[in-house]
Amino acid sequence: MWRATKDALPTRANLTHRKVLTNPTCQVCETEPESTFHTLWSCPKLKEAWKVHFETLKNETQECLTFLDVFKTCLEQPHNTYFFAMLVNQIWFRRNKLRLGEEVVDLKLLNSKARDALHEFQLATAVPPNPPPIRTPIKWNPPPSEWFKINFDRAVFKEQAKAGLGSIIRNDHGLVMAASTQVIPLPTSVKMVEVLAARKAFIFANELGFDKVILEGDSEIAIRAMKCDDYSAASFSHIVSDIKAVAAQFRCVIIQHTRRQGNMVAHSLARTSCNFPPFCTWMEEVPLSSFAVYSAETINNT
Structure with a gap:
């Protein structure tokens, strides 16, 4: 609802304005541009629902x-x-499934x-008679103004001898700039997968032209290796060298560690990467399989 009222949803009209698409027409009614107002409220096909x-x-609200x-x-x-x-x-979720050609409810x-x-939702949020002590959760935090945060993670699919890489780039309002997944042959170690995920995330952000970035992941080994200035004899040292070369191309870079609870969207992208083609990108949105995780993380930080 926050994104809808801010007109920040990736509707066809917004994506056309940003030069991602060339045709803003609603794919449901095929008569008007698909703005936020149209796709959630005024589309004639929604009359039965409302x-x-x-x-x-x-x-x-006729005016x-x-x-x-x-x-x-x-x-x-x-x-x-x-x-x-x-x-x-429900309307927005159904619209996304239609866009992907998936089966939808009437x-x-x-x-x-x-x-x-x-x-x-009401059952899940009901306060018990004697609620337990409240603990401050570890969560994703937005970057400073004019900065962009890149979160990365990896997943291992041993039975398929493959690994999944996931990354997401968000601005200081928590809005998605881009997301990506990649499936690669399984490297020789899990540590190798972690630094490969970091390298892919950095390259992805660099290719999109971001210049003030924070790279964040939940792998202490990968973060420590990227922040270390000393020579390393580790098996993945050549990948770390690549990462530092890419990092030098940004105007400002910060590399920092977070816990898994603060890296959930990137984790979800990596875990579901095997459901997509070998390499996928999303502009200003995340795939449906990670949307619930992203929504929960955004609500908790806005």
Whole structure:
């Protein structure tokens, strides 16, 4: 909902504006540009989904031109805002599955799916009578203003003799700039996979033109090797040398370690890399398999 009200979703209109796509037309109705307002609210194909519980809101927002205006009206009037948010989420999730050519539920069923999701959320967030002590969790933190953070991770698929590399680049608002996965033949050691994942992440950011970056991963060995200025006789020292050569091409670079809890999206990308072609990139979004992890991480840090 935060990204929707900020018009920060990767709709076809936004991607066309950023020169990623050339055609902004909605692929569902094929009549208007797919803006945030259109794809979540005004597309004529969504009429069946919204008329069940929000026909009054439809009438109240006839003069609205942005999704933010619709949401403000929903907040100001006696509407079920939580249910509205869940239905929006179901519509966006369905839109992404359609874009990928996957099977989707009928629009008539979206209200029941949103109701089930809301009920599940309310049960999960209910405060117990005697809640346990609250501990400060380790989480992903956004970079400083005008900086970009690159998170990387790896996964090993021993049965397939392959390894997966995952990386994600986000700005200081937590918005995705780009994400990538790669599947490679399994190297001789796990340590080798970790530094290969770091190198791939650095090269990916460099190719996209970012110049003030923070490279962050949960591998202490890889981070320590990249930050060390002394000569290393390790088997992966030549890869570390490559990483330092790429790092020198950025204007500002910081390399830092985090725990797994602060690296969950990159971890998810690496774990699911085998579900995609050998090398995949996403601009301003993450694959559906990692979207829930990204959403949870973003909500916790905005």
